[in-house]
Amino acid sequence: MKRKSEHSPKGRGLADRNLMTSLVRASQDEATAGSSGLTESEIYGNMFVFNFAGHDTTAHTFTFAIFFLAANPQVQDWVHEEVRQVLGDRDPSEWHYNADFPRLKRCLSIMLETPRLYTPVPVAKWTDREARQLSVGDKTVVIPPNTMVIPSYASVHTDPKYWGSDSLAWRPSRWINATAPSTTEHSSEHLINPQRGTFLGWSEGSRDYSNPTPRLAFRSRD
Template sequence: MTEPRSTAKDRDPTTDADDTETTRPAVESPPPGPRGLPIVDNTIGFARDPLEFLSSMREYGDVAGYEAFDREFVVVSDPGLVEEVLVSRDDEFWRGEFENEFGEALDIEGVFFAEGDRWRRQRTLLQNAFTPARIRSYADDMVAETVRLLEEWSDGEVVDIREAASTLTLRALTRSLFDLEFEDDRTDRVRRWVRAMGAYNDSEFLGVRVLLPSWIPSRAEREYRRATADVTELVGELVAERRRSDADGDDLLSLLATGEYPDGSSPSAEEITDQLLLFLLAGHETTATALTYACWLLAGDNNVQSRLEREVSTVLGDRDPAFADLSDLAVTEAVGREALRLYPPLPFLQREPHEETTLAGYRIGSGTTVQLNMYSIHRDERWWTDPDAFRPDRWLADGEDGQSVLHGGDRPEYAYFPFGGGPRHCIGMRFAMTELQLSLATMVRRVDLERVTTSIDPSFEVSLDPGPVEMRVRKR
């Protein structure tokens, strides 16, 4: 049980600035929030369950503050304020020291962590692999890898859909973005690395590091370092192979191995390694997570499942989907979007102001980490009817709540932002949504999935991990 740091939660931070001093909120006061425990503040509460902790911050208002990990945090739970931070005032914020420390701990840089001119030139080079024409060219590979996975399953077999989806999206990524077919050994090396990263991240949040001197690595850290060295060696092999082939492709691997920045310079060996590591991670892990939740949610709703099956049968008949079918697979897209609403792979984003500023009338210090509370905003009853329910129809033109972001409803734009927003929105957004939609349609056409795992308890590791999700396969 925590007590408020301040009674400011009873004040209205949106009161007009022209009001008198007696009715004006405590402008430029720190936001309200829990006091936490002596010495450790709220570190234990956040580490134990980040989603529950951030959700609980809404009781203090749309802007709430707390202390943990020897630093100050401000939680933002209002879509309009999210838009300010990510879009209209994005020049006032950067990714921040907290995320930088995370990147340093993982020993990865790349476009996700870069800032300023360095970020802009990396983004400019990389976005050539994600143009609409390139995304279209990846579609057949995405479908082919989904079919390959489904053909490996037997009727009646129980599969861990989380592991299966991860294998699928990694194969699809390497085949499309790298123009390579990963054999099982290479796939296993990347998967071991991702699992080791999750364990390492989890151990750090749970405070294992606090119990050890900084110069003694934890077991999770040692295992992660070994796995990182192994996958870094793999990336070096891929780059060397591509350069020896004299390939002149426009896939991501070729762009990095042989491409140039706008100023004519080439990416360094370290930059190439970091970018490929990041895309090996983010390019498959987040999509695998979203696909897992979509499959599990579908299996729990017969009405939605029947509607999706009818759409797939009507649009595709007896063939697998192609890129040209995407505009007709509206229910399929809605299922994917609703899974991302309920279980966004990255459930909160973080920024830090370059210098002291204000947000909704509250003072935000230059060293404060601003957490954009995506998970809670996506489930806020102010913006979503029956917010905890799986209701893909809310994304359709004929949906019950009439609030569809896609069809001009009144809901604020940043009531839904699974891919971030502003200049730093996810570069792979179109890639991920295309793969999610095509893989779902392919799976629905070929198999039924029944729940064996009856409940899930997500935890935040590398992404919003559901843990093992067992489902029984019924071939069509």
């Protein structure tokens, strides 16, 4: 007989809580509700995207995050304080993603500070068939057609001009802006929004809003 904690509120075992099962179940639920649901080809396509666009990059980020946490017990205490404030003594079955996840700002800062120093994927950009103009300060640089451009992520992410004199240090609290004097007042803390172009940890641009990689990494931290 399985313990109660091994089951979700709907009675489904933890063994069923994986991506493939969720995709199939969601498709079946939609089909039951009268919608067409996901086709088998679409399910395979989504699995391919998550495995190759989100799995390795997430694993890479977690590898360094765990290393940094192990080397910085004071950050562990800092994050633990937030988890206790947000989740308290509630049973995991009572946790609510939509309500609890956005409040874990310190946890999220870990997933922002880590790729700042160890970017999972240095994305290359192409000019395609047309030349492109790039404004750099008061200058305009023309990049020829069919040219691959790979930004120096390490240089951008460790520039003291944007990240301070300790830009080479792993300090997740740099992402938190506390509006109240006490840093223990969790409700007063807010994530900062870095200047555009200074943080490329998950690439940048409108495409990122549909990119599953950062969403998978942030969700996986649970």
